[in-house]
Amino acid sequence: MRTATLWAAFATGVLSMLFLGDGLAVNLLFVAIPAALAAHFAAQAAGRRTRAWTLVWGVGGLALLAVPALRDADWPSFLAVVTAVALGSLALHGGRTWPAVLLGPIGVFNSVFTGAVWGWRGLRERAGGGHGRVGPVLRALVVAAVLLVVFGALFAGADAAFADLLGDLVPDASVSGGPWHVLLFVLGVVWALAAAHTAAAPARWDRVEIPEGRERGRVEWALPLIVLAVLFAVFNAVQLAVLFGGYDAVLKKTGQTYAEYARQGFWQLLLVTLLTLLVIVVALRWAPRDGSRDRTLVRGVLGTLCALALVVVASAVRRMDMYVEAYGLTRLRISVLSAELWLGLVIVLIMAAGVWGARWLPRAVAASAAAGVLVFGFVSPDGLIAERNVQRYEETGKFDLDYARDLSADAVPALDELKEPLRSCALRAIARGLGEDGPWYATSWGQARARQILDDRPVSPDADWSVCDRFDTDLMYR
Structure with a gap:
């Protein structure tokens, strides 16, 4: 363990103690930056190189922590913080496979206890063998803190304007909140050490092997999907007819109102989109893979199904737009509409993977989800x-x-x-x-x-x- 890692973890604890007791805003960035530095120093000491995707996850996580600094609403801020933790964990672990992308966001929690033990061991080594370096610095910090408190209090008592300025700039660290401040300090140090320990010794999720599904014959595999694609095509034909001016006829025939027609369809179409993704995943596991003809068949059938699913996504979005026109916009409606748009983007990424290969697909899906949460928070x-x-x-x-x-x-x-x-x-x-x-x-x-x-x-x-x-x-x- 490098000494810089310990100091960065200590700085994280101090900033947590001073800034996190009054709510969440830009103070989250104050705390996250030294924690990221602790992880960086630990990764360097372990011989790990900084890769492009590590920077993408790290910068993306810090950008997501800016959402609470911009927005007062709790729900997009909570979503942004949770996604930032997931991206931070991905940056610490690395990985490009589906197990790495799916399990990486929870990997940092495994280092909460081991990171604290690791940090304590490193501190004891420096306090024992390197006491001449650590001791003077700690004493200097204590003396500087005492001088700041004493002279700051005297200057504040001498001038009311200076007292107001000091009160606005300096966080409250009163004795009455002592236990709470101590707890924040400990939590800050523990999480910084957990991040650093994960960066130094990440779990190798890429080594988790997922066995391939049993290969099916062409007819057994393709026939159900072709039938499903035909059903999609018929439904989409009706939707296109309605889209180009057939609303009045449909509503007259069904006896529904404009808003009832929109409300009834959106949730079913959202479920159709989710189930389509599930069908694609299962179909890929059981797909025939005996040669170029099988690959062409898989790409053709699944590509057609994905294209038809995009029309379903467009229909769901249009129905929600109708519903909003009738009854207005709410948090639930804007949330599920954003989710439906992201699912449509995932389908587009799957279609692209069928053309250019799927090696990049897990990280692209994770990056698109993080970008969606970031945009969702920034647009208020x-x-x-x-x-x-x-x-x-x-x-x-x-x-x-x-x-x-x-x-x-x-x-x-x-x-x-x-x-x-x-x-x-x-x-x-x-x-x-x-x-x-x-x-x-x-x-x-x-x-x-x-x-x-x-x-x-x-x-x-x-x-x-x-x-x-x-x-x-x-x-x-x-």
Whole structure:
């Protein structure tokens, strides 16, 4: 273990103790950077080289940690943090096969205990054999901390402006929160050591061998898939007919409303997309592979099925668009729509793998999922929901006020475009949820922007609940 690894882990613990107690925003990046350095130093000491995909996973993970710094909404931030941990683990392990991509994201958890033992052993070695190097540095840090506390307190007492500046810049490390700060310090050190130990001694998931499925005959393998492809083709023909102006005839024949037709179909088509991917995976395991004719047959049948599945994806997306036009946009709808679009991208990647080979496919699928989560967080889902529903209100006069009140501060810029008193009715609960200003390192850009808007145009005190209740909320849960 290099001394730099220990210092990076120690820095991670200190920054965790100082910055992570008040919420999550840009402080996550403060903590992640020294932890990444600890892993880098440990990998160098173990003789591992930094590869292109390692940089892709590492930079992607750090980019995902920027989402909580931008967005106030918890759900895209949580998704981004979980995906960042998965990408970080992939960067530490490496690998290009499906077992490596699927199992790599959980591999770092195996090093939580072993990494701590490894770090303690390295610290004892330096405290014993290299006491002359470590001891003076530790004493210097303690003396510097004491001097900063003493003279900082005196300067703060002498000048109120300096005290305010110090209070804004320096994290709260009061004695009352001592146990909590100690726990954050320990967690920061342990996770940094776990990352470093994983980088130094990664699990070799690439060595996990998946046995090939039993090869089937051409007729036995191809006939069910051809029948399925014909079914897809018939369904898609009907969808194309409806798409080019047949909605009125279909609705008249079924007796359904515009929105009921859209709602009924989307979830089934989403399930069809998932099952199609499952069928493709199973078909590849049992595919005939006796020569070039078999490879041509597999590519032709599965390529046709993938192309028809893309039309199903387009139909599902169109149905969700119809549903949103009728009832507005919600978190669930934008989430499942994003998932359906990503599944369509996976199908395109599978088709490309059939032409250029599948060696790159596992990492491409993982990278596309991470990129989707990153884009999902950066575009501000709550902001899009509010913007779309405000536009719908201007067109139809219908607005789900109860749903708008549950949105995060990211929705404030769009809701600010509403006319009074509906604007104040929609923003009152969000303004109350913002509360007082938090520390700068635990405040997202969405929160700061919302506070600025509400400071410039405060919520009207006349918009009480009796006024707000007169609005038709037009519930979107249908």
